[in-house]
Amino acid sequence: xxxxxxxxxxxxxxxxxxxxxxxxxxxxxxxxxxxxxxxxxxxxxxxxxxxxxxxxxxxxxxxxxxxxxxxxxxxxxxxxxxxxxxxxxxxxxxxxxxxxxxxxxxxxxxxxxxxxxxxxxxxxxxxxxxxxxxxxxxxxxxxxxxxxxxxxxxxxxxxxxxxxxxxxxxxxxxxxxxxxxxxxxxxxxxxxxxxxxxxxxxxxxxxxxxxxxxxxxxxxxxxxxxxxxxxxxxxxxxxxxxxxxxxxxxxxxxxxxxxxx
Amino acid sequence: xxxxxxxxxxxxxxxxxxxxxxxxxxxxxxxxxxxxxxxxxxxxxxxxxxxxxxxxxxxxxxxxxxxxxxxxxxxxxxxxxxxxxxxxxxxxxxxxxxxxxxxxxxxxxxxxxxxxxxxxxxxxxxxxxxxxxxxxxxxxxxxxxxxxxxxxxxxxxxxxxxxxxxxxxxxxxxxxxxxxxxxxxxxxxxxxxxxxxxxxxxxxxxxxxxxxxxxxxxxxxxxxxxxxxxxxxxxxxxxxxxxxxxxxxxxxxxxxxxxxxxxxxxxxxxxxxxxxxxxxxxxxxxxxxxxxxxxxxxxxxxxxxxxxxxxxxxxxxxxxxxxxxxxxxxxxxxxxxxxxxxxxxxxxxxxxxxxxxxxxxxxxxxxxxxxxxxxxxxxxxxxxxxxxxxxxxxxxxxxxxxxxxxxxxxxxxxxxxxxxxxxxxxxxxxxxxxxxxxxxxxxxxxxxxxxxxxxxxxxxxxxxxxxxxxxxxxxxxxxxxxxxxxxxxxxxxxxxxxxxxxxxxxxxxxxxxxxxxxxxxxxxxxxxxxxxxxxxxxxxxxxxxxxxxxxxxxxxxxxxxxxxxxxxxxxxxxxxxxxxxxxxxxxxxxxxxxxxxxxxxxxxxxxxxxxxxxxxxxxxxxxxxxxxxxxxxxxxxxxxxxxxxxxxxxxxxxxxxxxxxxxxxxxxxxxxxxxxxxxxxxxxxxxxxxxxxxxxxxxxxxxxxxxxxxxxxxxxxxxxxxxxxxxxxxxxxxxxx
Numbered sequence: 001x002x003x004x005x006x007x008x009x010x011x012x013x014x015x016x017x018x019x020x021x022x023x024x025x026x027x028x029x030x031x032x033x034x035x036x037x038x039x040x041x042x043x044x045x046x047x048x049x050x051x052x053x054x055x056x057x058x059x060x061x062x063x064x065x066x067x068x069x070x071x072x073x074x075x076x077x078x079x080x081x082x083x084x085x086x087x088x089x090x091x092x093x094x095x096x097x098x099x100x101x102x103x104x105x106x107x108x109x110x111x112x113x114x115x116x117x118x119x120x121x122x123x124x125x126x127x128x129x130x131x132x133x134x135x136x137x138x139x140x141x142x143x144x145x146x147x148x149x150x151x152x153x154x155x156x157x158x159x160x161x162x163x164x165x166x167x168x169x170x171x172x173x174x175x176x177x178x179x180x181x182x183x184x185x186x187x188x189x190x191x192x193x194x195x196x197x198x199x200x201x202x203x204x205x206x207x208x209x210x211x212x213x214x215x216x217x218x219x220x221x222x223x224x225x226x227x228x229x230x231x232x233x234x235x236x237x238x239x240x241x242x243x244x245x246x247x248x249x250x251x252x253x254x255x256x257x258x259x260x261x
Numbered sequence: 262x263x264x265x266x267x268x269x270x271x272x273x274x275x276x277x278x279x280x281x282x283x284x285x286x287x288x289x290x291x292x293x294x295x296x297x298x299x300x301x302x303x304x305x306x307x308x309x310x311x312x313x314x315x316x317x318x319x320x321x322x323x324x325x326x327x328x329x330x331x332x333x334x335x336x337x338x339x340x341x342x343x344x345x346x347x348x349x350x351x352x353x354x355x356x357x358x359x360x361x362x363x364x365x366x367x368x369x370x371x372x373x374x375x376x377x378x379x380x381x382x383x384x385x386x387x388x389x390x391x392x393x394x395x396x397x398x399x400x401x402x403x404x405x406x407x408x409x410x411x412x413x414x415x416x417x418x419x420x421x422x423x424x425x426x427x428x429x430x431x432x433x434x435x436x437x438x439x440x441x442x443x444x445x446x447x448x449x450x451x452x453x454x455x456x457x458x459x460x461x462x463x464x465x466x467x468x469x470x471x472x473x474x475x476x477x478x479x480x481x482x483x484x485x486x487x488x489x490x491x492x493x494x495x496x497x498x499x500x501x502x503x504x505x506x507x508x509x510x511x512x513x514x515x516x517x518x519x520x521x522x523x524x525x526x527x528x529x530x531x532x533x534x535x536x537x538x539x540x541x542x543x544x545x546x547x548x549x550x551x552x553x554x555x556x557x558x559x560x561x562x563x564x565x566x567x568x569x570x571x572x573x574x575x576x577x578x579x580x581x582x583x584x585x586x587x588x589x590x591x592x593x594x595x596x597x598x599x600x601x602x603x604x605x606x607x608x609x610x611x612x613x614x615x616x617x618x619x620x621x622x623x624x625x626x627x628x629x630x631x632x633x634x635x636x637x638x639x640x641x642x643x644x645x646x647x648x649x650x651x652x653x654x655x656x657x658x659x660x661x662x663x664x665x666x667x668x669x670x671x672x673x674x675x676x677x678x679x680x681x682x683x684x685x686x687x688x689x690x691x692x693x694x695x696x697x698x699x700x701x702x703x704x705x706x707x708x709x710x711x712x713x714x715x716x717x718x719x720x721x722x723x724x725x726x727x728x729x730x731x732x733x734x735x736x737x738x739x740x741x742x743x744x745x746x747x748x749x750x751x752x753x754x755x756x757x758x759x760x761x762x763x764x765x766x767x768x769x770x771x772x773x774x775x776x777x778x779x780x781x782x783x784x785x786x787x788x789x790x791x792x793x794x795x796x797x798x799x800x801x802x803x804x805x806x807x808x809x810x811x812x813x814x815x816x817x818x819x820x821x822x823x824x825x826x827x828x829x830x831x832x833x834x835x836x837x838x839x840x841x842x843x844x845x846x847x848x849x850x851x852x853x854x855x856x857x858x859x860x861x862x863x864x865x866x867x868x869x870x871x872x873x874x875x876x877x878x879x880x881x882x883x884x885x886x887x888x889x890x891x892x893x894x895x896x897x898x899x900x901x902x903x904x905x906x907x908x909x910x911x912x913x914x915x916x917x918x919x920x921x922x923x924x925x926x927x928x929x930x931x932x933x934x935x936x937x938x939x940x941x942x943x944x945x946x947x948x949x950x951x952x953x954x955x956x957x958x959x960x961x962x963x964x965x966x967x968x969x970x971x972x973x974x975x976x977x978x979x980x981x982x983x984x985x986x987x988x989x990x991x992x993x994x995x996x997x998x
Contacts, residue, residue: 026723034706034707045694048663048697052686107710114704115640117644117924118636120637131637181718188720190729214646214924
């Protein structure tokens with residue numbers, strides 16, 4: 001009968017391979033994984049290794065027998081080894097948790113909400129907009145002049161937004177490094193691609209100070225653009241953002257109070 | 262003679278009283294119906310009108326939250342467990358396996374205690390709501406009162422059908438040809454088949470693009486014809502059929518019990534969903550204008566109904582499995598009780614899995630409808646403060662899938678011959694792990710400033726891709742496919758060489774062909790965007806790809822290569838799921854949402870056709886050995902506890918998300934919460950409350966199980982005393998396969 005690697009070695013290799021992927025491969029290909037997510041990945045890997053070894057009686061016995069032998073000190077060699085393990089393992093745990101609890105100079109990671117909840121309606125420059133009722137931007141209704149509007153939006157962008165959101169609309173403008181959190185990356189499929197134009201209208205018009213009360217603090221440096229731009233200019237820059245990134249604005253279904261939609 | 266006359270007079274009086282009572286109830290019901298269709302105008306209370314009561318220590322919100330959630334969990338229990346019992350009873354009647362019948366009967370003992378506990382929590386909830394939120398409740402009652410009256414009457418119906426079901430278990434057996442019984446059974450059959458009739462009537466217009474329409478007068482006519490046909494069939498002399506079967510009559514009571522439970526659930530759902538997605542409100546006039554029915558059929562009502570219905574199946578199954586696990590661990594090693602409870606745990610888990618598989622899609626529909634009703638609600642749920650609850654949900658659902666598979670793998674220990682399939686376990690575990698890691702990866706990460714800078718923002722440039730819907734849909738479909746594969750391997754664990762297809766019965770061959778054809782037609786219905794010619798070519802290619810794979814799989818089965826056909830189906834679905842998962846990143850949101858339907862339909866096609874192939878090719882196959890019930894590692898039973906706890910926790914978590922979405926509104930965007938509890942609690946606090954509720958629920962359920970166990974012990978002792986011997990012990994055997 002063909003015998004593979006001992007199960008403990010297999011487990012160790014799986015763990016090392018997983019940690020290698022999380023710590024080396026992903027950072028090399030892209031960027032380091034934040035500590036919290038890294039922790040989730042490692043814990044999941046450990047749980048899965050446990051499921052793997054215990055998913056059959058044969059592999060479980062193979063895995064647990066040396067552990068049982070060690071805990072029960074069934075051989076002469078096991079007794080001193082057990083003492084070492086009983087001293088070293090608690091010490092290691094203590095060292096790890098004291099280091100973890102001591103913290104450091106770096107502030108802990110924050111639980112951030114990326115898409116603040118919009119209000120049902122906003123007043124911009126004295127005009128009331130019911131966001132739910134705006135399925136598409138008003139300038140899109142004027143299809144003949146849409147290209148013109150987008151061009152005007154480009155000018156607005158480079159005169160006002162470019163400094164933070166950058167040339168490639170990736171949130172890497174000249175001032176970007178000064179902000180925490182960094183400016184939004186419009187190219188990301190998780191930002192404007194997920195949102196409707198009315199949402200962007202609210203965010204741009206009201207800026208950071210217009211963000212809702214829940215999930216504070218927001219730490220947004222976005223100015224209140226209704227103080228500097230006209231309503232049309234806001235719609236134009238929104239059209240430009242979608243045009244240049246290639247994303248389609250989200251169009252909402254509208255409820256008619258009919259259950260079973 | 263005189264005595265006879267007195268009795269006769271008494272009988273006449275009793276008849277008159279009964280007739281009067283029926284007449285009064287009829288009038289009342291007519292009145293209620295009139296009320297339901299009667300439009301009302303209810304003014305919205307102003308800030309000054311709002312009155313709130315106080316509750317010591319925890320406050321009014323937590324008090325209502327805890328009681329409402331416990332009521333809902335017990336409600337799910339008394340809707341889910343009868344559904345479980347009914348499925349098992351029908352399975353027993355169809356396979357003529359007494360063990361299923363005994364299992365179902367064993368669980369009816371739980372019902373009366375569970376019903377009263379649900380009612381107690383319902384009563385407490387009503388008192389708390391009236392005392393703590395009187396103005397708000399006054400507004401709701403003004404709109405929904407007729408439905409509340411119907412609710413009360415239905416509750417009677419549910420209680421009585423439950424008692425008929427419970428007490429009639431032993432007496433309703435065998436066959437009878439008495440005229441009264443045939444009339445009763447025919448009437449009951451029409452009652453329970455009526456929803457099916459409505460469904461049949463709704464199907465043709467659905468296929469011809471006419472939408473979901475039903476003509477009620479036609480359905481009444483057809484119901485009448487059905488009744489007459491059944492009656493004629495029953496009264497005709499000759500061979501006995503189901504109309505003469507007392508068991509069928511009993512099953513009808515079970516179905517009625519479930520109908521009552523479901524309608525009750527739907528009515529109370531309408532009150533809750535009205536708070537999230539109100540309809541009939543005229544904000545300018547500050548009034549509700551419309552009928553109770555208008556308020557009931559609000560935007561999120563049906564999605565919530567469907568989601569809760571499926572969730573109740575899964576929940577009922579998992580609670581039953583946990584009970585079985587407890588009894589398994591309490592029983593002596595190698596005892597017949599262990600074998601019985603091992604089998605019961607397996608059946609419970611099997612039913613839970615059947616519910617779990619479509620549940621994410623029903624949830625997805627609900628989420629989509631919430632988004633559709635109001636983007637504010639949608640963003641609060643999926644992108645705003647409640648989005649982290651969905652990460653917790655992902656972890657729990659991942660644990661459910663991993664746990665369910667792990668249980669099946671451990672279950673193979675008791676199946677001789679299953680060693681042949683052990684080699685697939687690491688591969689399936691690997692797929693599940695990768696899917697789980699993607700499933701739990703949030704789009705926006707918890708990161709320190711340093712980490713965020715290294716990533717270039719709050720999103721990881723590579724892993725952030727896993728945080729959006731395309732990735733989530735892809736991995737959940739792959740997890741379902743893997744779980745289904747685990748089940749197929751488990752199922753064929755002790756099966757020997759397959760019987761040649763040519764030797765299979767004609768019925769098997771025809772069934773396979775019909776199922777394959779139905780699958781292909783359904784795919785056409787689901788895939789073909791008849792209204793959008795731009796997407797037609799792509800969808801036609803997809804449909805042709807799926808249809809050809811099904812044809813190839815059937816052709817391989819005909820040539821005794823059925824397992825290869827199944828592998829082909831799995832590969833086809835994996836390709837479709839992954840392709841649309843990746844393609845989803847390159848299209849706009851509205852198109853991407855449509856992709857999820859294509860992904861899930863391909864998975865459902867595999868479930869349908871591959872299961873049929875499996876049944877056909879292993880039909881009559883020799884057994885390597887009998888399943889050794891009771892010979893499963895004990896850790897498998899702890900998995901069943903984990904599954905039940907995860908389901909309960911998920912209900913608490915998502916129940917809070919659904920209700921909490923309204924943030925500082927009693928009725929979203931209509932009636933504001935002006936109480937001191939209007940704020941949304943922190944996630945940690947909310948999770949703490951939910952966890953306490955889950956623990957209280959599990960403790961109460963354990964108590965009910967203990968009561969039922971005590972009752973069954975007492976019953977067994979009485980039986981033993983009556984028969985002057987030992988109590989009968991169930992023989993292990995059978996299975997859901």
